Amino acid sequence: GQNIDQPTEMTATEGAIVQINCTYQTSGFNGLFWYQQHAGEAPTFLSYNVLDGLEEKGRFSSFLSRSKGYSYLLLKELQMKDSASYLCAVTTSGTYKYIFGTGTRLKVLA
Amino acid sequence: GAVVSQHPSRVICKSGTSVKIECRSLDFQATTMFWYRQFPKQSLMLMATSNEGSKATYEQGVEKDKFLINHASLTLSTLTVTSAHPEDSSFYICSARDETSPYEQYFGPGTRLTVT
Numbered sequence: 112g113q114n115i116d117q118p119t120e121m122t123a124t125e126g127a128i129v130q131i132n133c134t135y136q137t138s139g140f141n142g143l144f145w146y147q148q149h150a151g152e153a154p155t156f157l158s159y160n161v162l163d164g165l166e167e168k169g170r171f172s173s174f175l176s177r178s179k180g181y182s183y184l185l186l187k188e189l190q191m192k193d194s195a196s197y198l199c200a201v202t203t204s205g206t207y208k209y210i211f212g213t214g215t216r217l218k219v220l221a
Numbered sequence: 222g223a224v225v226s227q228h229p230s231r232v233i234c235k236s237g238t239s240v241k242i243e244c245r246s247l248d249f250q251a252t253t254m255f256w257y258r259q260f261p262k263q264s265l266m267l268m269a270t271s272n273e274g275s276k277a278t279y280e281q282g283v284e285k286d287k288f289l290i291n292h293a294s295l296t297l298s299t300l301t302v303t304s305a306h307p308e309d310s311s312f313y314i315c316s317a318r319d320e321t322s323p324y325e326q327y328f329g330p331g332t333r334l335t336v337t
Contacts, residue, residue, distance in 0.1 A: 214264035
């Protein structure tokens with residue numbers, strides 16, 4: 112079967128750094144996406160990792176270890192507007208489907 | 222570019238009636254679209270893959286006779302919730318795959334369905 116796990120909720124302080132983890136067990140792993148979703152809105156693309164290593168994009172970075180079935184999203188210099196759900200999604204070979212993780216609700220406090 | 226729209230954004234219907242939700246790719250052609258549902262404080266759950274010109278592929282546990290999907294053109298897929306019940310109330314989101322960026326999906330803004 113396929114299993115993708117994330118912490119349910121996290122809380123951090125404005126200006127801080129937070130790391131959101133995603134572990135997965137899938138057959139035929141092809142790549143991993145991170146999305147941000149504000150309540151009642153569509154998910155918006157943050158990053159895509161297919162090879163091991165760190166991808167940096169402004170305040171957001173994403174890391175992947177294929178051998179460990181592990182990824183994390185790193186958010187720096189947190190802002191109040193970063194309060195949202197963060198979803199990791201895995202794609203597998205032979206299909207373009209996303210399998211979404213459980214999602215992490217991040218609350219940024221002043 | 223890569224904009225996906227959904228219509229309506231909100232709909233309220235009575236139990237037993239049917240409601241149709243449209244998903245359009247506005248500036249690209251999408252041979253494949255996806256339909257998700259999302260309950261409050263939960264992640265997106267894939268319901269089905271919509272393929273232009275062929276039958277949709279449903280995920281396990283999703284009733285294909287209740288959630289009718291039609292993908293009649295390269296820019297439009299529709300989801301019809303038939304004989305809706307209150308437990309069908311949810312946030313329905315579609316996404317579309319652009320052939321030029323095959324693994325990335327572009328999401329529509331979602332449709333909030335409330336069945337009374």
